Amino acid sequence: MKLELSRVVQGRSRLGVLKRLGRAGQHSLEVPGCLLYTHLGTVPHLTQDTLHTQSNLPSVTQVTLSNIAEHQEVLEEFKDGFRKFSGLHDTVLYCSLHDPATPCPTGYTTNKTVSVWGSGGRIELTVAKFMTLQRAVQPDWYQSMADGETWQSNTSRKRVRKSVDRTLAHLDECLLVHQKSQELEGVEVFGAVEGGDILEERVRSARETAKRPVAGFCLDGLQTGSMDQALRTQLITAVTKELPEDKPRLLQGVGRPDEVLECVDAGVDLFESFFPFQVTERGCALCFSFDVSPDPERAGRAPPAVLELDGEKEMAGETQQNGDLNLDDQTQMTSFEINLKDKRYQGDFRPLVEGCGCYCCKNHQRAYLHHLLVTNELLAGVLLMIHNTAHYHGFFSALREALANDKLDLLKRRVLRERDGQT
Numbered sequence: 001m002k003l004e005l006s007r008v009v010q011g012r013s014r015l016g017v018l019k020r021l022g023r024a025g026q027h028s029l030e031v032p033g034c035l036l037y038t039h040l041g042t043v044p045h046l047t048q049d050t051l052h053t054q055s056n057l058p059s060v061t062q063v064t065l066s067n068i069a070e071h072q073e074v075l076e077e078f079k080d081g082f083r084k085f086s087g088l089h090d091t092v093l094y095c096s097l098h099d100p101a102t103p104c105p106t107g108y109t110t111n112k113t114v115s116v117w118g119s120g121g122r123i124e125l126t127v128a129k130f131m132t133l134q135r136a137v138q139p140d141w142y143q144s145m146a147d148g149e150t151w152q153s154n155t156s157r158k159r160v161r162k163s164v165d166r167t168l169a170h171l172d173e174c175l176l177v178h179q180k181s182q183e184l185e186g187v188e189v190f191g192a193v194e195g196g197d198i199l200e201e202r203v204r205s206a207r208e209t210a211k212r213p214v215a216g217f218c219l220d221g222l223q224t225g226s227m228d229q230a231l232r233t234q235l236i237t238a239v240t241k242e243l244p245e246d247k248p249r250l251l252q253g254v255g256r257p258d259e260v261l262e263c264v265d266a267g268v269d270l271f272e273s274f275f276p277f278q279v280t281e282r283g284c285a286l287c288f289s290f291d292v293s294p295d296p297e298r299a300g301r302a303p304p305a306v307l308e309l310d311g312e313k314e315m316a317g318e319t320q321q322n323g324d325l326n327l328d329d330q331t332q333m334t335s336f337e338i339n340l341k342d343k344r345y346q347g348d349f350r351p352l353v354e355g356c357g358c359y360c361c362k363n364h365q366r367a368y369l370h371h372l373l374v375t376n377e378l379l380a381g382v383l384l385m386i387h388n389t390a391h392y393h394g395f396f397s398a399l400r401e402a403l404a405n406d407k408l409d410l411l412k413r414r415v416l417r418e419r420d421g422q423t
């Protein structure tokens with residue numbers, strides 16, 4: 001893996017390409033970018049065929065141990081790794097610990113173990129079991145075992161310090177096993193940076209993790225709902241200062257467009273793309289505008305459908321401003337989306353977003369989606385996921401273009417206007 005930066009704006013926002021990805025080194029991924037979010041290798045609601053009708057898809061697929069751990073025996077028997085097991089072919093496979101869209105219960109870590117939660121309940125992992133699982137999964141990258149239970153704002157300093165110490169100890173043990181394991185030759189390890197909301201612990205965690213032979217860094221415990229954006233930005237800025245320039249920084253649990261932009265500004269390179277899935281699950285469609293083109297013909301392509309949504313967005317805006325800081329925030333509607341279950345769409349014959357090139361927008365109207373949703377048709381999830389995935393990855397393309405053309409501030413202003421319900 002090699003990170004080539006083509007631009008660094010104001011010393012922090014980074015534009016570049018991660019090259020030589022995958023064991024044969026044939027893949028690359030543009031940054032800032034995101035990984036492809038999946039459940040057991042599949043983007044929820046979509047078959048591989050449907051998924052690959054889309055352009056702009058990330059070349060790295062994310063799977064989580066919380067989903068996979070209970071299938072350890074089957075995978076060991078299968079022998080050929082999770083990529084082949086789940087029918088994935090030409091992709092880089094990244095294995096993280098927890099599913100970013102499913103908050104996991106806290107209070108279950110010890111000095112020697114962490115717990116993940118799958119459909120069958122809790123699975124306790126020691127480093128030995130964690131590494132046996134990685135050998136069965138055979139990913140291209142994986143997140144090292146980490147004690148990430150310190151994201152809540154009332155976590156004591158002592159507990160946060162313990163989490164940093166444990167995570168470093170887990171990383172050292174994982175690296176020891178990794179280096180002796182033939183099956184994991186060429187596989188990259190991402191170290192987790194912990195530290196809760198305590199600046200000194202964040203800096204210590206970053207500094208110490210950076211001393212280890214890791215390929216990149218997972219910024220853990222900063223997810224939506226754990227703290228306000230100002231504090232998150234402050235912590236990330238302090239952390240990224242300590243990390244080497246030539247290795248990627250992946251932020252876990254943050255997916256809202258406004259938060260993504262703030263975090264890119266603080267030096268984050270990679271995100272997890274679970275946000276479109278959450279939007280789909282609540283029967284909503286992403287519809288925020290991210291076009292900053294001065295060309296009037298082009299500028300007219302995406303925004304019109306969005307500009308008419310003032311009234312619709314009021315409710316979501318209020319929810320967001322008054323919402324308590326907790327992980328329930330992740331399931332609440334944001335002002336970047338419209339709720340198609342709402343009766344107002346019953347006779348709305350426009351596409352979800354005017355000018356969107358996705359299959360859903362080219363072939364269907366809001367009224368049809370409304371009908372599918374109120375009658376609980378499975379196709380509703382399929383069509384919404386097609387649109388939401390396309391729209392979200394389109395946003396990341398626009399973000400890179402804005403960085404390349406000195407328009408990041410303009411894009412931020414546009415996205416913040418969307419969030420605050422001003423157009």
Ligand SMILES: [Zn+2]
Pocket residue numbers: 352353356357358359360361362386387388390
């Ligand atoms: Zn669309």
